[in-house]
Amino acid sequence: MDFIEISVLTDTATLETAEAICQMVSDSGIYTEDYSDVEEMSQIIAHSDLIEKDLLQKDKTSAKIHIYLSPLANLDAKIENLRSLLAGAGINYSINMAEVHESDWADNWKKYFKPFEVGNRLAVCPTWEEYTPSGSRKVLKIDPGAAFGSGTHETTRLCLETLEEYVSSGERILDIGCGSGILSIAALLLGADIACGVDIDATAVKTAKENGEINGFGEPKLKYLQGDLAGAVEGKFDIITANIVADVIIRLLPDLRGYMSAGGVALLSGIISERSQEVERHIAENGFNIVKKSDNNGWACIVIK
Known part of the structure; x- marks a missing residue:
């Protein structure tokens, strides 16, 4: 109509x-x-x-x-x-x-979302598009729906590129503020063993589960939970991703160590460059070390351990 x-x-x-x-x-x-x-x-x-x-x-x-x-x-x-x-x-x-x-x-927004390659090992493709990747890239099929995370935003791209550097084989992944599930699904495609995503938004959790199924993943390998930050999650993880915003990352830092395995890392993104130093100060105050920092068009991704 x-x-x-x-x-x-x-x-x-x-x-x-x-x-x-x-x-x-x-x-x-x-x-x-x-x-x-x-x-x-x-x-x-x-x-x-x-x-x-x-x-x-x-x-x-x-x-x-x-x-x-x-x-x-x-x-x-x-x-x-x-x-x-x-x-x-x-x-x-x-x-x-x-x-x-x-x-x-x-549907009009869909015409602006086309398949694209990110990093050296991944390609992101909307579910309504046909796409043949170059080389041996893994194809992540996604329909973001009402959830944040199509891979086109600088923060998500930074996380995907950084995630590729840290996932090799057998890792346990925790995706805080999972949105569409793109990061946790990408981690499994890259070789992680299991992934758990958490989001406060019920719609995001539903969308993430659907995207997991589209890519052939479900429980127990891939699990999504509704909750505030990581409060609903149990266990330790080798890689934690948090593509959220500076204020929420700062609030998360005091509890983050409790979810990290020995030698684990956390990828923090969604940080505007103007607040990067503020976040870095809180990282140091909470006893973490910065091992890598990337910037893209006014946004930062920081890896800590």
Whole structure:
């Protein structure tokens, strides 16, 4: 089914009233683009490192409300009613209208996700693409769905490239904040013995399990758990991956040693370069040594032991 999108641009000062009016007109809900508090929120949320810098430059004085209507609705009457209500409430506004195809919601992003090679031993391929790897590369098939981790982001690429250096044969892997499961699955393809992933998000755990099955892995070789950091995990691991963000890595460090086997290493990624020194200070304070550091386009991956 297709939809008609009506966009209402208005002042943030009258946004709450405008939203209430738009909700009255909508058939299926609204969503609002409001950047007025993005700077304030960036200072307090745990994942502030992942806020795109462009968002901080957005106009803070206006907001855009998106309304979705069935094409079978009486659009002229709906828009006339909307204009009347907004004007009656003394709200400054402008309206734009566009047709939205259902396929745009579900599948258009897929055309930007193509097979690619990473490091010397891996290739990542979306499940809907056909791909023949060069040489003896292992092919990791993945459908990220709603979970983070398609391999295209610099942080995931850094982890995959670094993981390749440390996995040879028989290792036990712990993937903290597993997302789509890409790192733990990659480790098994590279020769690890078993892998366990943990994520606080139930959707990520479900997606990771499905991606494991697509690549031929399941329990007991590959296991995924829902939990906060590694709290749900038991045992020791030779390689720990944590592709998360600086604040969460800092919180994880005091407990990390308890999950590492003798001679084990941890690959820490998702760290913006501006916070790399801060993370390195906490690494030292918790008794770890840095054995390798890689950078890519403003992001860092740090290997510790």
